[in-house]
Amino acid sequence: MTARRVRAWIVGSAAILVSVVVFLVPFAFVVLQAAKTPAEASDLKFSLPRSWQFFQNLVAVLQSGDGLIWRAFINSAVLTVASVALMAIVAAMAGYVLARKRSKWGPTVNFFVMAGLIVPPAVVPTIWVLQALGLFKTMPGMILIETTFGLSICILLFRAFFNTVPTELDEAAIIDGAGRVRLFFQVILPLLRPVIVTVIVVQSVFVFNDFAGPLYFLPGTDNATVQTTLYTFAGQNLSYYNLLFMDILLITIPPLVAFIFFNRQIVAGMTSGAIKG
């Protein structure tokens, strides 16, 4: 028994040491860079700032480009909240009927869900469709695109969960006189809280971090999201590494908050399907 304890200590300590070098040093580098003066930051050295400019850099980033960062954060927030809300409700409805209703269309629907997961979206034709609908370069268009791209994975998550909700519940509600719509929205949906939280958190992180989507479908400074802003910033301001890293730090805050408060749900969302394959 003591031999095992010793091993746990040795292996664990070695792993912690490696993890510090591989993961913590890069994280710390971002924070240190964000606190330096422009001249010092451009050295790219892993060192403590000679004078801590953290707060000044924060103010400078928030004021840069006429408050571009603010606009980007608002845009990203709108995009994330709207598309994830839409995704959750649309996928829950589809997943519910898919899990419950025995139909000859089941295999076909499954095929299309899998296709949505595997097939890379055709970008220029999607722009063509958006343009025909008058939605290209608009926030509603981008919201609908993000919703569509997230649908497949959400439907799979919901369907797996519906299989664990007993159908007796539906029968009881129907016998009690609940209509079909009421059955779903008032009886079933409240039971879905765990999976809904999972879907919302995982997809929020995903949409918030999406870069290629806004790059293609939502160009223009007015519509910039935090990711496209960061990319543009990196291209322009190579003499202001401190501000660049401050921007990275700011963009990391929402996923960090999600990670701290919803770690369990994120893990559930990302591992569901691991066991059943």
Next chain:
Amino acid sequence: MSTATPATSAQASDVAAPAQLASSEPPGRRRIRSPYPSWFFIPAIALYVVFFAVPTLASFYFSLTRWSLFDAQFIGIANYVQFFHDPQLYTSFIHTLIYGVLTSGAKVVIGFLLALLLTSPVIGRGYLRAVVFFPVLLSTIGVGILWKSLLDPFHGMVNGVLGFFGLPQPGWFTDPNLALYSIAAVDIWKGVGIATLIFMAGMVAIPSEYFEAARMDGASGFRIVRDITIPLSRGATATVIILSLIGGLRSFDIIWATTGGGPGFTSDVIASVIYKQYQAGFYGLSTAGNVVLFVVVTAIMVPLSFALNRKQVEL
């Protein structure tokens, strides 16, 4: 029927309801009407068709045209000929395969080993899990910028450490022979947490009796891993391979954030070629690239997922 469900208590308070309901409707009517409305599918189908299926189908036609978004001139397979003729373009095809296989393979191996470590009794497990997983949630663009700084050939920290030990200091993102592999390494750093998580979920689900029995029989740690953990983690392995390969073959953000496909075209993948041709206004060629990517991904993923799923059933 379970007595714990909220619906049953509501039902108990209204015992007469079923009889009333049955009498108010024509007999048989209720049984035909399924309680699960098919129109619940409509929003999902509408979005899927308009923003996914239509563009995908249209891409096959537009890839055969010279296209300006407003008018398309049919030019046959000229775009494909150009794609596979122009070294700047067809190398992206090879890079996509290398990149996909390399990142996926590495995530399977490293993810499996990390999961072994993190499911065994070591100190600091909670911390290690958190720190390995956290990069998954970071902005890909941010990670790209971070590693571009760390791997800077002259000022970067990594080369500083290598120089300190008198080791060669390669130009990670600037050496044409190395750029693609450096990006793959950053991709693995960012994405291995998800593979680890999936493997851990698979390993935790293996009944502990198997391990106990093997240990009683005097099996070594290596044999336990080889003969119990690996075969019984097959479902997790399949999931990791499929997910990481889909992601790897479609990878764009991390490449665009680090090298932009350079130096020259040495780290261009199909997804970055699609963007470059789009930017240059060659919409037909860009869409042809999209179709090539579609074919590559489905030609690999469909047989692979069938093979991986079948193996699992045999188990």
